Amino acid sequence: MKVLIVDEQAHTRQNLIHLCGRSDDVRVVGEAACGRSALYAAGQLNPDIMLMDVELPDMSGFDLLRAVGLDTHAMGIMVAKCADYAYTAFAEGAIDYLVTPVAADRFDRAIARARDRLDHELMGTADQSPHLVRPGRTGLPPFLVGERQRRLYPLDPRSIDYIEVDGNYVTLRAGRTEYLSRDSLKRLSTQLTALGFIRIERSLLVNAASVSYVEVTGRGRFALTLKSGVCLHSSTAYRGDILRVFPLPRRYRDTSL
Secondary structure (H helix, E strand, O other): OEEEEEOOOHHHHHHHHHHHOOOOOOEEEEEEOOHHHHHHHHHHHOOOEEEEEOEOOOOEHHHHHHHHHHHOOOEEEEEEOOOOOHHHHHHOOOOEEEEOOOOHHHHHHHHHHHHHHHHHHHHHHHHOOHHHOOHHHHOOOOOEEEEEOOEEEEEOHHHOOEEEEEOOEEEEEEOOEEEEEOOOHHHHHHHHHHHOEEEEEOOEEEEHHHEEEEEEEEOOEEEEEEOOOOEEEOOHHHHHHHHHHOOOOHHHHOOOO
16 A cells, blocks of 8 residues: 655654554655645655645645545545544544554554555445445545544444434444434435435434334334344334335335324
């Protein structure tokens, strides 16, 4: 994997180069001290990964991440002195967020995540499967950011069983674990439909892959029991969405039942 390192501080770049050198399949192809130089280098070097500082002298790392997403296929790993910008980083499409000084094992996990993403993309290209191309370029989120006990967790959307409105925010439920997300159900519903999530009620978004079975409860309503054992009830307004995902027998399509 080709890596471009973007940081104003030379010593930080050297530390990241050293960490990259520990993996046989990781090759640093260039360095840049500012966003403008990084954009030019990315266009010339076509890196797979960009390790970029959150605070650059001429633009923010988020500005660079957005610009890179428009012009190249590079994945972004953000590097910062504190965890304050982690939520924004994941929301902007970064695949990971590292806090300096970066520990070797934490760096290895970030590279492993990038390696897995790249492998999936190559597989998607071979199979011509559009759902396996880079999420950041299709509008699909690479992660949902969940908050729990003042910690931020990057969550694979496919690991989420369902999402429920929680005041001004939403709660992400994965098995028996709950996370708070400072997002809206409306936006998540739009983003996650391509991953098999369906709106079953005004305040509920469900991962169809987490559903164990569906029961008819009458008048166009259904009860969806998840593999975790949780049972969720739909409203009539979302009957059509459920039937598009779960093609139940014709007799269950009568709203009077």
